[in-house]
Structures are given as structure tokens and as C-alpha cells.
Amino acid sequence: MTQPHTVPERTLLDGTTLPELGLGTYNLRGTAGAEAVAAAIRSGYRLLDTAYNYENEGAVGAGIAASGVDRDQLRVTSKLPGRYHRYDQAVEAVQESLYRAGVDCFDLYLIHWPNPKQGLYTEAWQALIDLQEAGLLRSIGVSNFLPEHLDRLHRETGVMPSVNQIEIHPWFPQEDQLSAHAELGIAVQAWSPVGRNSQLQQEPVIRGIAEELGRSPVQTILRWHIQRGTIPLPKSADPARQRENLAVYDFELSEDQMERITGLGRPDGRLAGQDPAVYEEF
Numbered sequence: 568m569t570q571p572h573t574v575p576e577r578t579l580l581d582g583t584t585l586p587e588l589g590l591g592t593y594n595l596r597g598t599a600g601a602e603a604v605a606a607a608i609r610s611g612y613r614l615l616d617t618a619y620n621y622e623n624e625g626a627v628g629a630g631i632a633a634s635g636v637d638r639d640q641l642r643v644t645s646k647l648p649g650r651y652h653r654y655d656q657a658v659e660a661v662q663e664s665l666y667r668a669g670v671d672c673f674d675l676y677l678i679h680w681p682n683p684k685q686g687l688y689t690e691a692w693q694a695l696i697d698l699q700e701a702g703l704l705r706s707i708g709v710s711n712f713l714p715e716h717l718d719r720l721h722r723e724t725g726v727m728p729s730v731n732q733i734e735i736h737p738w739f740p741q742e743d744q745l746s747a748h749a750e751l752g753i754a755v756q757a758w759s760p761v762g763r764n765s766q767l768q769q770e771p772v773i774r775g776i777a778e779e780l781g782r783s784p785v786q787t788i789l790r791w792h793i794q795r796g797t798i799p800l801p802k803s804a805d806p807a808r809q810r811e812n813l814a815v816y817d818f819e820l821s822e823d824q825m826e827r828i829t830g831l832g833r834p835d836g837r838l839a840g841q842d843p844a845v846y847e848e849f
């Protein structure tokens with residue numbers, strides 16, 4: 568067996584730590600999903616990203632149990648659906664998530680979308696704050712929150728999220744969001760970091776830089792994330808591609824290569840037009 572890769576960690580606002588690259592698990596379900604998660608853990612992944620709405624917290628839990636790696640070596644994240652933002656429903660949803668995943672505690676739990684028209688995300692946030700105090704959630708954060716949503720949370724509860732998980736990839740680099748989060752000390756995780764099923768990996772700029780480096784286009788994109796300080800969560804069901812995506816710690820992109828990739832960004836670069844100011848998910 569090849570040696571597992573070790574991913575460096577960083578410290579969050581609340582003093583807990585998180586690996587700076589993790590496994591996305593969207594669409595990893597059932598037995599095949601559990602096997603994919605177990606394979607990833609054996610390769611060295613220590614951060615796993617699931618959600619109530621992915622309907623795979625069970626497969627992630629089964630993958631953890633089958634991996635042979637101790638639970639306390641892993642950081643397991645899940646997310647609260649939009650339909651459970653009311654305080655009591657949020658508490659119950661987190662309890663249900665824990666049962667499904669078969670864990671006593673999540674290392675990180677996020678509000679999946681702010682759903683600003685619904686307007687209940689502060690209530691959901693208060694539930695996560697209380698569940699953290701009760702010891703069921705080690706760290707709490709949000710996903711798809713815009714600066715105005717973060718401001719409101721902080722104003723109304725006094726507690727800032729330690730993480731915001733948002734869409735970031737070379738077509739949508741979110742430069743402004745990154746500087747705003749750096750000022751607030753909030754760690755940024757990148758979803759769809761390699762562009763999901765789009766043509767992003769075929770971009771001539773990315774292929775050219777990958778060739779200059781002797782690396783794959785996906786490794787090149789993941790390295791770009793790491794050098795920008797965002798935490799990418801690439802999903803792969805395939806053990807070989809999972810290992811490829813971890814092997815990004817023995818090369819670097821030059822400043823020029825970084826700028827050329829960031830230069831692919833466009834204002835409408837979202838993969839599916841999901842602007843959190845108006846898009847809602849339940």
C-alpha cells in the first residue's frame with residue numbers, strides 16, 4: 568500500500584483546527600459511497616464534507632467505521648437544510664444528522680444556505696451556538712453566506728461563524744469575498760473547487776500551466792486554491808483520483824501562474840447561477 572498523504576491543518580477563530588483540503592461527498596451514497604469514503608480516508612483524507620440534504624450521512628458514517636482510522640483523527644462536517652431553520656427544528660435536525668452519521672459529535676456544522684427571503688437564519692444560528700455549548704458540535708459555521716448575512720449573525724448573536732463554505736473555482740474566484748473573510752478571520756472553504764462536471768478542466772490556460780508543471784489540470788486547480796488560502800473540498804468516487812487530488816504538496820504555482828488562473832474569473836462565473844442573495848434551498 569502506498570503511504571497516505573498528510574494534509575497540513577489550520578486553526579479556526581474558535582481555536583479548533585481543520586485540514587486545509589477535504590473530501591466532498593455529494594452523490595457518494597449507499598455501499599459504493601461508503602467504500603469510496605473509506606478509500607479516501609485510507610489515502611489520507613481527514614476532513615469529510617457531507618450534508619443532511621445529500622442523503623449520505625449514513626454512507627459517510629459507514630465509510631468512517633470501515634476505514635480503520637480512529638474517529639478522533641477525522642473532522643466530519645454536515646449541514647442544516649433550509650426547511651429546518653426554526654430553532655426547535657434545527658436542534659432536532661442536528662440530532663438526526665448525528666444518528667444518521669453514527670457519531671456523537673460533528674467537528675463542524677454549517678447552515679447550508681441563508682435563504683434570506685425566509686429570513687430565519689439567525690434562529691438557526693442560535694440553535695447551533697447552543698448545540699456547540701452542549702458539546703454536540705465542536706465548531707459551527709455557515710455556507711453560501713454573503714457579508715450582509717454574516718454581519719446580521721454577528722450583530723444579533725455576538726458569535727461569528729468560524730467557516731463560510733462558498734462556491735469558488737477559477738471561473739468564480741470571489742476575490743472580494745476572500746479579502747472580506749480574511750479581515751473577519753473566517754476560514755473559507757471552496758465548493759465545486761474543480762468545477763464539477765463543467766469544461767473547466769479543459770480550459771487552455773489551465774492545461775497549459777498543468778503542462779508547465781508536469782501535473783494534472785485538477786492538481787493545478789487544487790494547488791491554486793491552497794495558495795490562495797481557501798480549503799478545497801474536491802469530490803471523487805475513484806480511489807486513484809482521490810489520491811491524485813491529495814498529491815498537491817510537492818509543487819508550487821508561480822505568482823504569474825496564479826494570476827493567469829485567477830484571470831479566468833468572470834462576473835457570472837457561477838456554475839448554476841446560485842446567487843445566495845436570491846437563490847434558496849430547502
Ligand SMILES: NC(=O)c1ccc[n+]([C@@H]2O[C@H](COP(=O)([O-])OP(=O)(O)OC[C@H]3O[C@@H](n4cnc5c(N)ncnc54)[C@H](OP(=O)(O)O)[C@@H]3O)[C@@H](O)[C@H]2O)c1
Binds near residue numbers: 679761762809
Ligand atoms: N455548500 C454547498 O452549497 C455545496 C454545493 C456544492 C457542493 N458542495 C460540496 O463541495 C463538494 C465538491 O463539489 P462538487 O462535488 O460539486 O464538485 P467538484 O469537487 O468540483 O467536482 C467533482 C467532479 O470532478 C471529478 N473529479 C474529481 N477529481 C478528479 C480528477 N483528479 N480528475 C478528473 N476528474 C475529477 C469527479 O468525478 P469522479 O467522482 O468520477 O472522480 C466529479 O465528477 C461536494 O461534493 C460537496 O461536499 C457544497
